[in-house]
Amino acid sequence: MSFSDSPLSSSDLFRGSKDSRNKCENDKTGKIGCAKGLLFLLLFLFLKPTVSFGTDIPVGNFIVDDEIESTITQWLQDIFDVAGIRIKPQVLILVDPNVNAGATFGGQVIVFTGLILKCQNAAQILGVLAHESGHIAGAHTARIDAAQQQALVPAIASTLLGGAAALLTGNTAPLLAGAAGGLQVFERGLLKYSRTQEETADSAALKYLELLNWPSEGLYEFLNLLGNNYSGQIDPYTSTHPLSEDRRSKIHLYITQQKSAKNTKVPEKYELQFQRIKAKIKGFMEQPQKTLRDLPAKDTSIAARYGRSIALYRLGKLQEAFVVLDQLLKEFPNDPYFLELKGQIYFETGKIKDAVVCYRASVKQRPGAPILNLILAHALIEASPQRNEQELNEAIQALKLTTEKNAENIFAWRLLASAYGKNQQPEHAAGCLAEEAWLKGDTHMAKAQAQKAIKCSNSAIAKRAQDILNETKNEAARS
DSSP, rough: OEEOOOOOOOGGGOOOHHHHHHHHHHHHHHHHHHHHHHHHHHGOOOOOOOOOOOOOOOOTOOEOOHHHHHHHHHHHHHHHHHHHSSOOOOOOOOSSSSSOEEEOOEEEEEHHHHHHHHOOOOOHHHHHHHHHHHHTTEEEEESSHHHHHEEEEEHHHHHHHHHSSTTTTTOOOOOOOHHHHHHHHHHHHOOOHHHHHHHHHHHHHHHHHHHHTOOOOHHHHHHHHHHHHTOOOHHHHHHHHTTTTHHHHHHHHHHHHHHTTTOOOHHHHHHHHHHHHHHHHHHHHHHHHHHHHHTTOOOOSSSHHHHHHHHHHHOOOOHHHHHHHHHHHHOOTTTTTHHHHHHHHHHHOOOHHHHHHHHHHHHHHHHHHHHHHHHHHHHHTTTTTSHHEEEHHHHHHHHHHHHHHHHHHHHHHHHHHHHHHHHHHHHHHHHHHHHHHHTTTTTHHHHHHHHHHOOOOOOOHHHHHEEEEEEHHHHHHHO
């Protein structure tokens, strides 16, 4: 698991790619066009693992985790398919104990970690995701009033500036988050709907759940949790998604009418997946002692053991953590995420070679996963203080896969430049540094590095360097 959390100096401002800047200039909706491009870039902020013993992940960061993202993305894809939403879902997982979620532009769905921890089963979170999909299908985000739209842009900008990486230090310790202030504005300014829109989204959600043969009770249970459990405290979800007794009554009536028609249930696989990601988030985000109380040793479920291994690790009880994790790996030797976790523990305790072994095994199970390939590449580079051509070439191939799938991943370009540099390929490295600088909006550095990269023997890198030079000239002319 990784997350974006470091503040920037003025020279490190992440201003977005050429494509996103052009959206700002050309989109008729002005600020909202810019916001859409910027928010999309949040998906590609990947940092080195930075969890330390006993340290909570700071609120206001976006988690970068293949297991959590891919799991929720698959659930959403199932819903999008029956909803007729012809775009690919994009998931952002926000570290925040509050219970909330929101649909944004372009099929993006923000899920607060507090929502995952609040839900008791998969049916409840699937009901919420179906509801958010109803907002997307109904284009409700396009109807937000102008004041909320204007509040969105600075909020996203603040999030980006707080979450982008100061990559030059090489410091693996957690840094202070700079995104929280912007995220408060973001929550207040974007994720608010009218009661009419909420009822429309509810109706759509119930339809999607029926088409998928999933239970509608989950959505009703979730709304009851919010209505009954907060002792007078207003939960953010109830303010951004107005909760009324009328809404709950209509959902209950629908369930009553449908219950005689069919006996629905969430696929067992999805329930297991939900319990796993919930335990994983508990392990990393809550106090380890609380996690161990909530997931006691007598609970031998996969999810409970997974969460306990993380909590034990965070307490510095490495041997106990490995006992639990190794038992899981004995039962599930090819599980990519148990392997990834073991690699992370090795990596963060300085056993880089052992980490590489685990990360390789993880990537073998999910060879096309950009995040896992990036983590493997990072470990390979760290494992090669002196030139090791075989390991560096392996890292380069892994990073190429990452940048091909996520071309706006700044950290991947920086790592790729490092790998090429160690491998004595300076023009290749310059091409990657040019790409990184261009994505960060540093046109001066992008131009300087691109001028070196046009001499590269790799024709694709040389061509891209020439493109960047042309784009820097065009930008200079526009300004």
